[in-house]
Amino acid sequence: MDLSPTHNQSVEELDKENIFHPFTQPKAHMATGPRIITGARGVHLEDNRGNQHIDALAGLWCVNVGYGRNEIVEAITEQAAKLPYYHSFASMGTEPGVFTADTVKRMAPGNMARVLFGCSGSDANDTQVKLVWYYNNLKGRPKKKKIISRDRAYHGVTVAAGSLTGLPPVHNAFDLPLPQVVRVRCPHFYHEAEVGESEAAFCDRLIAELEATIEREGADTIAAFIAEPVMGAGGVVVPPEGYLPRVQEVLRKNDILFIADEVICGFGRLGTDFGSQYFGIEPDMVSVAKGITSGYQPLSAVLVGEEVWNTILEDSEYLGVFGHGYTYTAHPIACAAANANLAIMEREGLTANSARIGETFQRRLRETFADHPWVGEVRGVGLIAAVELSADKATKRRFDPAAGIGKAFQSQALENGLIVRAMMNDAIAMSPPLILNEANIEEIIGKFSETLAALEPKMAAAKTA
Ligand SMILES: Cc1ncc(COP(=O)(O)O)c(C=O)c1O
Numbered sequence: 001m002d003l004s005p006t007h008n009q010s011v012e013e014l015d016k017e018n019i020f021h022p023f024t025q026p027k028a029h030m031a032t033g034p035r036i037i038t039g040a041r042g043v044h045l046e047d048n049r050g051n052q053h054i055d056a057l058a059g060l061w062c063v064n065v066g067y068g069r070n071e072i073v074e075a076i077t078e079q080a081a082k083l084p085y086y087h088s089f090a091s092m093g094t095e096p097g098v099f100t101a102d103t104v105k106r107m108a109p110g111n112m113a114r115v116l117f118g119c120s121g122s123d124a125n126d127t128q129v130k131l132v133w134y135y136n137n138l139k140g141r142p143k144k145k146k147i148i149s150r151d152r153a154y155h156g157v158t159v160a161a162g163s164l165t166g167l168p169p170v171h172n173a174f175d176l177p178l179p180q181v182v183r184v185r186c187p188h189f190y191h192e193a194e195v196g197e198s199e200a201a202f203c204d205r206l207i208a209e210l211e212a213t214i215e216r217e218g219a220d221t222i223a224a225f226i227a228e229p230v231m232g233a234g235g236v237v238v239p240p241e242g243y244l245p246r247v248q249e250v251l252r253k254n255d256i257l258f259i260a261d262e263v264i265c266g267f268g269r270l271g272t273d274f275g276s277q278y279f280g281i282e283p284d285m286v287s288v289a290k291g292i293t294s295g296y297q298p299l300s301a302v303l304v305g306e307e308v309w310n311t312i313l314e315d316s317e318y319l320g321v322f323g324h325g326y327t328y329t330a331h332p333i334a335c336a337a338a339n340a341n342l343a344i345m346e347r348e349g350l351t352a353n354s355a356r357i358g359e360t361f362q363r364r365l366r367e368t369f370a371d372h373p374w375v376g377e378v379r380g381v382g383l384i385a386a387v388e389l390s391a392d393k394a395t396k397r398r399f400d401p402a403a404g405i406g407k408a409f410q411s412q413a414l415e416n417g418l419i420v421r422a423m424m425n426d427a428i429a430m431s432p433p434l435i436l437n438e439a440n441i442e443e444i445i446g447k448f449s450e451t452l453a454a455l456e457p458k459m460a461a462a463k464t465a
Helices: 011-018 026-032 070-082 095-107 121-138 159-164 199-217 243-253 275-279 306-319 332-347 350-369 405-415 438-464
Strands: 037-041 044-047 052-055 112-118 146-150 181-184 222-227 257-261 285-288 300-305 375-381 384-389 421-423 427-430
Touching: 052 438, 070 332, 095 112, 095 300, 095 332, 112 121, 112 306, 121 159, 121 222, 121 257, 121 285, 121 300, 121 306, 146 199, 181 199, 199 222, 199 243, 222 243, 243 257, 243 275, 300 306, 332 350, 350 375, 350 384, 350 438, 384 405, 405 421, 405 427, 405 438
Parallel strands: 146 181, 146 222, 222 257, 257 285
Antiparallel strands: 037 044, 044 052, 112 300, 285 300, 375 384, 384 427, 421 427
């Protein structure tokens, strides 16, 4: 059998015949085909047609140090030559993972005791669910298993993590969510506040809802609450002032663990090492992925807090082996990439750059788009932002989803050399590499403005339809 690729077809045709694309409408893909990215440097990408794009999303919110970092490439190559693989089951280990765990633990919020590696943000959150169940079984509380998550949260797609996610496409026709997930309101002031309600009153209402939910379900049935400090895929939602510390207070009062999903916010995106530090919370458990390697290798981790770790440690005497982990847990090449990536972050002060340039990014987005007639809200902190398109600025009316305004914006932006992502409610999300500079910001603003102008006729038609 000849296994060399079929060269009498274009890569686009081969893609359409062979690849099952995630988060893609399969029929539409058969019509449009893929966009094949072939190279990248800094904050710019090149496709196989020779077009240049500025990557305002850093891949999928992950290429924090930017593309083309030889230092990471060399670390990967050296590790592959020296020891491409060894596992960490049964007390075995390799050097890179030990060093990654040590660095990440020192950067982390709260009192983190141990680091359990995985390969994706989804598997990290799946592990979180298993760990909090395990913990409560060890504590003799077999009923304490439910997990509170929020509408529009994104925690991944595997069975447990997908259940924590609060976005319909992740559940529809998949028989999700699992019954153990309890949902509370998304903390998005712009859409969720009542007419005339202040942000402080909105926050009070969210906290009252959380308390009422715990009361209704019974604190003895709830194991954990999970939250992204700033929601990403749900449309970039920054919570109201004081919300996360107040959530933490309620959870502590009710002996419920706080799991911070730092898969996007971790490693500098908000201008602090972790989002938890930005908002002043100390979670009990933390999930990380993406920025830990800037996407140069797949790697995630669950940071296990003192309380959970000590319980597991003590009870292991009679329970025996901890029966969880993956073939690729603490993969040495992925951890070597993480170590080189974190060294760049530190040496170049990229978290501080994210805070500094993030202020300019947020200011320029607001100056340019906040008063635009087709823009409902500009939001974000540090280097994560969204510009939400609106059919009616005064009433905050959304476009009919069938009009596909967000998706049309995303496609038009791609034609203009700008990569952004359309989220629910036609929010256009951005999360550029942390090496962003002023010229990059102006390039994003310019291409965003051109895209808005090109889309006006479509938005006008959708408004009156
Ligand atoms: C906050 C958050 N958690 C979890 C995930 C899932 O990560 P992965 O796609 O690596 O499974 C994502 C992915 O975007 C995310 O943004």
